[in-house]
Amino acid sequence: MPVVVDIDVMMARRKMSVGELADRIGITPTNLAVLKNGRAKAVRFTTLDALCEVLECQPGDLLRWVPED
Template sequence: MPIVVNVDVMMARRKMSLTELAEKVDLTLANLSILKTGKAKAIRFSTLESLCNALDCQPGDLLEYVPETAEKQTIG
């Protein structure tokens, strides 16, 4: 998918665990894990806002556009 979710990167930079972030943004561990692993198909703006607030970052720090051709070159 051309949109890459970098929640795990920001969590590492902030030295924050999945459990701690889930509590701060009021998401289940399962839903946060789906988002973190890039398997989510959508995200609510309210969730994005909560993540940005908890991780002290901008939406662009969490979401990245990677063209499919570049993605395929990296993988294959």
């Protein structure tokens, strides 16, 4: 998939666990793991907004497009 999810990078920079982030943005740790590992087919803007607010970042810090070979 050409869209790469870098949530784990921002979590590491903020020294935040999956459980803590999931609790603060209001989703289950399982659903956050699906999103974090790039297995989600979609992301709600409300979830993206909450991620950016809690991690103090921009959407481009969490998602990036990489062309396929």
